[in-house]
Amino acid sequence: MIKNDRPGTPARPSSAPPPASIEPNWDDETVPGLDLDDPLNEFDRVTAIPELPSEQYVKSVMATVEDSRVPVAGTAPPQPPAPPLPSSPIHALAADEYFSLDSEPPSSPRDPDSTAPYAAVLPNNAPTARPAAPPRATRGPAVPPQSRSLTGLELADLDSIGSLCAAPPPAQHRLDPRDPVLELSLDEPPPQAALKEVEAGAIADMKDRYAMGDFSGALQIAEGILETTPEDLEAPRYAQSCRDVLTQMYSARLGSLDQVVAVAVPSDQIRWLTLDHRAGFLLSLIDGGITVDQILDISGMPRLDALRIMHQLLEQRVISLGS
Amino acid sequence: MERVIGIDLGTTNSCVAILEGDTPVVIPNRGGYKTTPSVVAVTEAGKRLVGHIAKRQAITNAENTVYAAKRLIGRKWNSPQVKNAIMTSSYTIVEGPHADVRIKLRDKTYSVPEISSMVLQEMKIVAEDYLGEPVKKAVVTVPAYFNDNQRQATKDAGAIAGLDVIRIINEPTAASLAYGYGKDMDRTVAVFDLGGGTFDISILEIGAHGVFKVISTTGDTFLGGEDFDARIIDWLVTGFQDEHGIDLRQDRMALQRLRDASEKAKCELSGVRETEINLPFIISTGRNEALHLQRTLARPTLEKLTEDLVERTVDICKQALADAKLDVSEIEDVILVGGMTRMPAVQTAVTGYFGREPNKSVHPDEVVALGAAIQGAALVQDRHDMILLDVTPHALGIMTFGSYFEELIPQNTTVPTSRTKVFTTSRDDQTAVKILVMQGESKRADENELLGEFILTGLRRAPKGHVEIEVTFEINTDGIVSVHAKDMENGQAQSIQVTATSGLTQDEIKNMMTNAQDYLVERRVDEHFEAAKQDAETLIAEIERLFPEIERVVGSADFGRDAIAKARATVDRTRAAINSKDTGLVKEQVDQLSRTQRMFKGVVSRG
Helix, strand or coil: CCCCCCCCCCCCCCCCCCHHHCCCCCCCCCCCCCCCCCCCCCCCCCCCCCCCCHHHHHHHHHHHHHCCCCCCCCCCCCCCCCCCCCCCHHHHCCHHHHHCCCCCCCCCCCCCCCCCCCCCCCCCCCCCCCCCCCHHHHHHHHCCHHHCCCCCHHHCCHHHHHHHHHCCCCHHHCCCCCCHHHHHHHHCCCHHHHHHHHHHHHHHHHHHHHHHCCHHHHHHHHHHHHHHCCCCCHHHHHHHHHHHHHHHHHHHHHCCCCCEEEECCCHHHHHHCCCCHHHHHHHHHCCCCCEHHHHHHHCCCCHHHHHHHHHHHHHCCCEEEEC | CCCEEEEEECCCEEEEEEEECCEEEECCCCCCCCCEECCEEECCCCCEEECHHHHCCCCCCHHHEECCHHHCCCCCCCCHHHHHHHHHCCCEEEECCCCCEEEEECCEEEEHHHHHHHHHHHHHHHHHHHHCCCCCEEEEEECCCCCHHHHHHHHHHHHHCCCEEEEEEEHHHHHHHHHHCCCCCCEEEEEEEECCCCEEEEEEEECCCCCEEEEEEEEECCCCHHHHHHHHHHHHHHHHHHHHCCCHHHCHHHHHHHHHHHHHHHHHCCCCCEEEEEEEEEEECCCCCEEEEEEEEEHHHHHHHCHHHHHHHHHHHHHHHHHHCCCHHHCCEEEEECHHHHCHHHHHHHHHHHCCCCECCCCCCCHHHHHHHHHHHHHHHCCCCCCCCCECCCCEEEEECCCEEEEEECCCCECCEEEEEEEECCCCCCCCEEEEEEECCCCEHHHCEEEEEEEECCCCCCCCCCCEEEEEEEECCCCCEEEEEEECCCCCEEEEEECCCCCCCHHHHHHHHHHHHHHHHHHHHHHHHHHHHHHHHHHHHHHHHHHHHHHHHHCCCHHHHHHHHHHHHHHHHHHHHHHCCCHHHHHHHHHHHHHHHHHHHHHHHHC
C-alpha cells in the first residue's frame, strides 16, 4: 500500500477514517471486467469488488471502519454501522448473498462521475455494494420502527393501533370508520410517513455505503438527503467525511499537486476523446505552465469534482504530470 | 544607487520596467509575460490570486474577481462612475466608512487602493525576482484625467504594497518620455492609447528641454480590447445557437473558454489573415454527449464586427483636437499605446484620420512603463534634463454666482505655486460668502470635482458688488492646496487646507500595510519551502533510482548495508520534514541527501 505522504494534506480529525487506509490505486467507481452497459447489471456505480471471499471481505471492511467516526465539531460523531443484532435479518443474511449481483433494474441510472445530488432521496433498496438478496428484505431492519409502515398490521402493536383508532379525527376530516377513505388510510401510509420511510432507508443506505468504503455512493446519497431534508443532522457529517476521504484519495493518486500539467494528446485528436464539458474545461486551462493545484484553484468547481476529473484525465492519459 | 521601478498600473494590464544602464527594459513575470492582468481574485479556499491566474477564472468565479479597479480608485461612493460600476460589475461594491468605495470578496471587504496594492505588490515581486534585491521606490503612471484624490489613492496603494511612490506621472507623458528618450525634439504629438478596457487620446507638446505638456486629454473609460473580444464572443455564441440551439452564455465554463479563445483569436488576427477557434467539449447536452465549437475567424470578419468601435476612437480623437484647439495637420507624430493598437484596422483608422503613419518605434504594451522607469532613474540620478516637473493635473478654482467655475490655477501649472483673484458680493447686504473649492476644466461648476468648502462671515453690509473679497490659492511642494479668503476692507479672513484623500485614514493604511507585509512574508516562506521541497524530491528520486545498483555493488558488505540503511533513514526523515512543512529541516535534509547522492554516484561509477 502506498502511503499518502503528500505534504499539505490537512490533518484529519482523529475520529475520521485513518488516512493510512487509503489505497491510491484503489478505485471506488470502476471495476475491471464489469460491463456497465450490460442491462443485466443493476448498478451504474459499482463499489469495490473484493478479491477475498466476500464474507472475509465484509469482516475486513467492517474492521477497517470500526473505529471510523465521521468528524463533526462539537457533537458526538455518528457511529459506524452497529454490529448487527442476532435477530437482525441483515445479520442473518449470508455474506455471499449480500455481495452477489441483484437482478433488479437500476433505481436511478447515473453518470458514474457525477457528484450532483440525487434528484430525490433514493429508495431504501438502493444498492450498496453488490447486494443479491431482495433489498427490501435486507434493508427492512435498518428502518427505524417509528417510521415504519402501518400497512402490515401484524407488525404494529395493538396498543398503538388502538390509540390510533381512538384518537379523535381532525375537525375538518371527521371520518366515518366505514368510510373507504379511512380504509385507504390504513392500507397506505400517509405521504409524510412514506417520505420518512424512504428517508430512513436512504440514511441507512448512506451509512452502509460509507461502512463499505463506497464514499462516492455515500456522498451522493448524503447530498440527496440534504436536498430533500436540509435539516438532517447526519447527512452533512457523512457528506463532509466522504468528501475528505475522496479528496485525499484522488490527491494521493495524483501525487504532488505542485506538478505541472501538460496535455498528452495532440490538440487535433482531443475531440475524439470521450469527455464531458467539465473535463473539456479543465483541459482548456492547461497551458503548459499551470500546476494541478492552480487548476483546482481556478476551475470554479468543487475541489473534489476537479480532482476526480483530473484523475480521470490522467488515467486516460489525456494529461501528464511533471515537475 | 537605489533602483527605482516604473509601473504602468493599467485598467486591464500592468507592466513593470527598470533602467538597465542607459536602456529601459520591461521585466517579464514568472510566466514570461511582459504584462500582468490587473485582476485580483479570492478563491473558495480563501487563496488570493493575482494576474493571469486570476483572469483565467474571472468568469467562473465572477463574484469574487475584481477587474478594472482603476475605474473606482479614489472615487466617492456617490459619484456617477461608481453608480455605473455597481450596475455593470460582477463583484459586489459597497459603501466604505468615509463615503468611499469598498469591494466585497468572499467574507472580507477591501478598499480599492488595497485591491490595486495587490497588483502593485505583484509587480514589485516580479521586479525583485528579476533584480534579486528588494525594491522600495517606484514611479507609477495614471491617466492624465485623474484628479488629486485618484492620484493620492494610487499613492496609497503603492504604500500598502510596500512601495515609496516617489512620483505619479501621466500615462501619455510617460509614453512621450519613452518615445522621446535620447532624442532632442520639439514637437506636438498625439498619444493614442487603446488598452484592454479604456481609450485615451492625449495631445502633448514635447519641449526642447524636457518639457512635456498635456494640452488636452479625453477618452472613453468603457472602450477597449474587451469590447472587441465581446464582439467575437457574440459571433461565436450566435453561430453555435443557430447550429445547436444552445446558448453558451448560460454556462460559465463555456463563457470563460469563449472569452479566452476570443482574446487569443483577436491577438492572432493582428498577425495572420485567419485563425481557427477550436473549443472541444464546450458544452454537454442532456443526451449525455458533449458538443464542440470549431470556427474559422478571418480578419475581415473581425474588422466588420468591430467597425463601429474603431470609428468611435476616431470620433474621440476629433474631440481631443478640438479641445486642444489644434488642426489635425499640426500633429507631428502619433504614438500608439496599448495592445489593441496592434490591430491593423486600428492602425489604418489612425493613419486615415491623422494623415500620417503612426510611430512604431516604441512597443505599445511597454511604452508607458518604460517612460516611468526612465523618470524613476532620472529622479534618483538627479538628471534635471529628464525630470518632469510636478504640475497640477487639473485647474483649480471656486464656484461663482450662477454655478460657474472661476479658474485660479490653470491645468499643468508647475507646483509650488500661488494665485490670487478678487471677487465681489453677488447680493445686496450680503454678510457671508460660501467658498466652494473645485477642480476641473469645465466652465460649469457642477461638472467639476468639489474639493472642499468654507464660509467667510462678517462682511460689511453693502450693495452687491461693493464688498471685495480676495481669494488666494496656494499649492505647496507636497501638493497640499490652501485657500484663503479675506474681506479686503475689514481684514476678516477664513481659510481651508485641502489635502487629497483616497478615502482611507492613516490608521487604515497602516493596517493594510501590515497585512500586505504579512502576506508577502507568508508567500516568500511558501516559495522557499516549495524550492527546498523540489530540491529534496529530485534528490530522493535520484537516490531511490540508485538504490538497486548500490545494493548490488556494496549490499553484501556490512558497511554497505549500514550505508544503505542510513540513506533510507535520510530519505524517510526528509519525507517527514516535507510533511511537517518545515523549510529549515527540509533544507538540512537536502544537504544530507546531496552528500548521499554524491557518495552513491561515486560508488556506482567505481562499481
